Amino acid sequence: MRTKSAESVFTIGVDLGGTTTSFAIVDSSGKIIAKELISTRTSSVDEWADNLSCGIEKLIVSSGIGGNIKGIGIGAPCANAVTGCIEAATDLPWKSPIPLAQMMEKRLGLPTTITNDANAAAIGEMAYGSALGLKNFIVLTLGTGVGSGIVCDGHLLSGTRGFAGELGHMTFSFASDRECACGRKGCLQTVASAKGIIETTRRLLRESDTPSSLRDIPADELSPLAVQQAARDGDNIAREIYDFTGRCLGMAAAEFASITDPEAIILFGGVSKAGDLLLNPMKEAFRQSVLHLYRDTVKLTVSGLRDADAAILGAASLPYLGQD
Amino acid sequence: MRTKSAESVFTIGVDLGGTTTSFAIVDSSGKIIAKELISTRTSSVDEWADNLSCGIEKLIVSSGIGGNIKGIGIGAPCANAVTGCIEAATDLPWKSPIPLAQMMEKRLGLPTTITNDANAAAIGEMAYGSALGLKNFIVLTLGTGVGSGIVCDGHLLSGTRGFAGELGHMTFSFASDRECACGRKGCLQTVASAKGIIETTRRLLRESDTPSSLRDIPADELSPLAVQQAARDGDNIAREIYDFTGRCLGMAAAEFASITDPEAIILFGGVSKAGDLLLNPMKEAFRQSVLHLYRDTVKLTVSGLRDADAAILGAASLPYLGQD
Secondary structure, X not given: OHHHHHHOEEEEEEEEOOOEEEEEEEEOOOOEEEEEEEEOOOOOHHXXXXXXXXXXXXXXXXXXXXXXXXXXXEEEOOEEOOOOEEOOOOOOOOOOXXXXXXHHHXXXXXXEEEEEHHHHHHHHHHHHOOOOOOOOEEEEEEOOOEEEEEEEOOEEOOOOOOOOOOHHHOXXXXXXXXXXXXXXXXXXXXXXXXXXXXXXHHHHXXXXXXXXXXXXXXXXXXXXXXXXXXXHOOOXXXXXXXXXXXXXXXXXXXXXXXXXXXXEEEEEOHHHHHOHHHHHHHHHHHHHHOOHHHOOOOEEEEOOOOOOHHHHHHHHHHHHHOOO | OHHHHHHOEEEEEEEEOOOEEEEEEEEOOOOEEEEEEEEOOOOOHHHHHHHHHHHHXXXXXXXXXXXXXXXXXXXXXXXXXXXXXXXXXXXXOOOOOEOHHXXXXXXXXXXXXXXXXXXXXXHHHHHHOOOOOOOOEEEEEEOOOEEEEEEEOOEEOOOOOOOOOOHHHOEOHHHOOOEOOOOOEOEOHHHHOHHHHHHHHHHHHHHOOOOOHHHHOOHHHOOHHHHHHHXXXXXXXXXXXXXXXXXXXXHHHHHHHHHHOXXXXXXXXXXXXXXXXXXXXXXXXXXXXXXXXXXXXOEEEEOOOOOOHXXXXXXXXXXXXXXX
């Protein structure tokens, strides 16, 4: 047993979301050994980095792992793998650019690799989730914003400066009256993100007199999960919210199919937990609007991984990828 | 000299367009030795294949090449490299699927490889044209329809069944009242193709009383080239046509930038010969509508290769690629 312990290698996977940061110790087989959360809504990025460093150190101690920590992998919005910086994230409360890799290396003395949070989710789905064995798929992360990781011909698209796959900022007529944090109108994420769900809720409640349990929820407590719960309890407005969001996602997915001829488009993140409430209208709208070439060839599904595990596992695999 | 001749290897490159088929003998350095055209508007695909075979044989004899013909490469709409078939092309006058590779192998006894015509153009641009040395770019072929070849991280995207890069069938609100040959509305190609230019011309002439030399051209003689000539002669309607088309292309290119973070988006084909008439409004619209991340990083340009050379050269390189 001593020999095994001496050989064990671990990495730290971090999923930096707009609201919450999840982090975990992961072993070399992809098993999550210990996991923790901190808030992303701090007044400064230094405060957040201090909290994260402290949290990681505590997790290492409490888990009692005997092996080596190979490095830290972080999935974050607008993270540039080349520079190690968050360049221009509109969904984070801090000013960009943020030299994230450098900040964490300085605090913990561990080599740190970063990538787009959606790319991290895509790597996680490919290694352990719904995309196991697939060579062509798109992961849409429906969180505070909407990100995407595009895998085509077995390769995760990176692009000139690492900014490939910003599908959440592609614009659609169904969102033409919605302003995005990026300063433009019509971005997919103005509808399909947590913020988008809340905005749709506000609009539908304002535009009708239909009774709804959602009217009893204080504005600052509205969330995709609260709407999902109401929909499952039979609330008509709540069902309409997910029906609308699903149809929009179906129309968007129909456009995305024309880009990479994917085998699957996988939804990931808080909004996707609605499952069939979202998937059924999405599939119907996809079928109605997609080009004939892709009509029966794209599987639309939600992540097969629990919680934010895909993003964390993908991030945790970054220190290994860095060696290629 | 005899030794050199004995070593020479040639390939046949074929660019199957919706109206015209170009084909050429190309040497291993990418030099076009001899080139010819036939019409694509035949009543049957067999008639076309007979004409092409006959034309290739004549070209081989008349060019007096002494070396080996390694194979034939064909770029064609909706061509599937995996099956060797044209699967469901809406811009060809024949019924799909068409076992194109097999048909040509049978007629000429030469190994035949096919790919999407836009992919062939992308390979040609990468090998000899505007994309020389680039690892991230998109080629938009503005011909009878609109095709695209997407190169990301140095790799030409293929997708599950070889149907990646159908960007001409992505839909946009600026074309929401235009019906596409695919049966849907709003596809980019309903505006930015040769057919799109003609439709825009008809609409603008109908909607205004502005004098225009285009009114003197019989409907069946209207072409992108005729409109380009009129625009260069100062015709206001003709300028408005390319201004509108350029703006639409700029808005579309702004969306495409979010997909692969490209260094360049390269226009190719008949409509692109308008040059700055098209590029200037395209650049302005791109800058106005693109996400900040890509605002000053994408070069918009027209193909640096003469006529359909990029497509032919790309197709001619297919027999070599097939050996990888």
